[in-house]
Amino acid sequence: MTFAERYSSYVRTVLAEHKAVFAAQDVEELEGFIHAIMEAKRVFVVGAGREGIAARSFAMRIMHLGKETFWLWDDTTPGMREGDLFLAVDGSGRIGHIDYLLEQSFRTGAKTGVITGAPGEPIPRKADYLLFVPAAVYKGTDPRVVKSAQPMGNLFEQHLFLLFDIVVMLLREEMGLSYEEMESRHRNIE
Secondary structure: HHHHHHHHHHHHHHHHHHHHHHOOOHHHHHHHHHHHHHOOEEEEEOOHHHHHHHHHHHHHEEEEEOEEEEEOOOOOOOOOOOOOEEEEEEOOOHHHHHHHHHHHHOOOOOEEEEEEOOOHHHHOOOOOOOEEOEEOOOOOOOOOEEEOOOOOOHHHHHHHHHHHHHHHHHHHOOOOOOOOHHHOOOOOOO
């Protein structure tokens, strides 16, 4: 097989995997997740590794929607309180320091939301809102996920970027905002 043929084969495989994950997504659960973001006074976001990179980009877009948003590990992040929403990406449902942060957040009065590929794990189950992303995740154990030909948690991590961008598009519509309003909140000193 030539390089071009192998490339094309991988493209078809990856696209088919994402299509299968989108088809398996629980849309009612997704809608509840979107409403939780809309109802929150402030939003706090955390994740680790590649999942964390997707989570941080999501936090940026939530801010562009006009929500006061914080990346949990920034030094200027204030304390959480009632009326806030803490969103944690915890792919396997067993990321020790993410689980610890969730446990701490339960005492603040803030609502909690977990985005995961393993909704049956103990800590994610305690969250107020659970968004199961049915994509193969690193060290995940849920048999309902779409299996992947890719290494480790690639499918889950990639899919977070796509899903989060669609969530932002849906939020923008639900909130009655224009793209120009979002753009007006973009950093202007680059």
